[in-house]
Amino acid sequence: MSKECVLMADEAESVFVGIDVGGTNTGAGMVDAEGRLLATVKKRTETSDGDALVRQLAEMVRELLTIRSAKAAFPSSPETGALRAVGVGIPGFLDARRGVVRHAANLPLRDFPLADRLGALLGAPVILDNDVRMYAYGESAVGAAAGYDDALVVTVGTGLAAAVVHRGRLLTGGDLAGEIGHVKVDGNEYACGCGMSGCLETLVSAGGIVRQAKELMRWKPSVLGEWFPERPKAERLQVERTMTAEDVAKAADLGDAVAAEVFERTGRALGSTLAACAALLGTDVMVIGGGVSRAGERLLSPVRRALSERLHPLHSERLKVTAARWTDEAGVIGSALAAKARGGHTV
Numbered sequence: 001m002s003k004e005c006v007l008m009a010d011e012a013e014s015v016f017v018g019i020d021v022g023g024t025n026t027g028a029g030m031v032d033a034e035g036r037l038l039a040t041v042k043k044r045t046e047t048s049d050g051d052a053l054v055r056q057l058a059e060m061v062r063e064l065l066t067i068r069s070a071k072a073a074f075p076s077s078p079e080t081g082a083l084r085a086v087g088v089g090i091p092g093f094l095d096a097r098r099g100v101v102r103h104a105a106n107l108p109l110r111d112f113p114l115a116d117r118l119g120a121l122l123g124a125p126v127i128l129d130n131d132v133r134m135y136a137y138g139e140s141a142v143g144a145a146a147g148y149d150d151a152l153v154v155t156v157g158t159g160l161a162a163a164v165v166h167r168g169r170l171l172t173g174g175d176l177a178g179e180i181g182h183v184k185v186d187g188n189e190y191a192c193g194c195g196m197s198g199c200l201e202t203l204v205s206a207g208g209i210v211r212q213a214k215e216l217m218r219w220k221p222s223v224l225g226e227w228f229p230e231r232p233k234a235e236r237l238q239v240e241r242t243m244t245a246e247d248v249a250k251a252a253d254l255g256d257a258v259a260a261e262v263f264e265r266t267g268r269a270l271g272s273t274l275a276a277c278a279a280l281l282g283t284d285v286m287v288i289g290g291g292v293s294r295a296g297e298r299l300l301s302p303v304r305r306a307l308s309e310r311l312h313p314l315h316s317e318r319l320k321v322t323a324a325r326w327t328d329e330a331g332v333i334g335s336a337l338a339a340k341a342r343g344g345h346t347v
């Protein structure tokens, strides 16, 4: 075999692992050099301390490599030779350049050198970035924004945030870049987890959708009132579940006026903010992802209406607003591909 062939075979063997660390669950996936997802694992996040979390992440990577060698034609031990780099997405404030987690809510990481610690256990380079940026990178590389030069990717779930990919590169812009969820909306007074009140996220998020539905239900009849009757706490049954954004989506499908109004308000509030972002960036494609994007057109239609009312027609006519290809896996794939693109270097 010529030297060239050996190099090509090495490239074909290369794998990259992406890890999406969440406050509750952590997902990890292995992709090949083309970004194809080969295997995934999911675990409840270890939150006792930073080193225990790092050991868990290393264990998940080894598990993925074991799955890979078991699938291979000639199974071998799960050595890390084919593992080229690992990318980790963290929901929090990071010093991505140094691979340090400054602060992450619900995770035992405070000024913690996660990239170095995990890299030492795995013998492979590790890079870190904010979870929303990793998700955006995945949707831009092999998801709904593939083939576009520039993309604005928004995640609507527990919270609301955005990230921009410009010509295949993530715009970083410091710790707070993309935090559109914490821009104050006129006429909104709901208290936000960030310490301010009136933030866009208090409306445009899973909790925001439920909050708006509960308030509207007080004044208007709704099927949600039958599904989730208001009862004093003492009378509530233990098994009674609380309303979710999915319930509001189900009610909207049944033609419920309250649920329809909630999605209209939510989509419009989001679209109004995104109009200013799109005008600044000259965005051609906007991807709406995260758990709440499962609501699909119920959320996307009012976003489009708000955008077309606010942007110049020359822009709004060419602006595509689409649901993400993945609700979860984009974070894992994006982390892996970002690690590949940066070759494991943190700069």
Ligand SMILES: [Zn+2]
Residues within 6 Å of the ligand: 181, 182, 183, 192, 193, 194, 195, 196, 199, 201
């Ligand atoms: Zn806020």
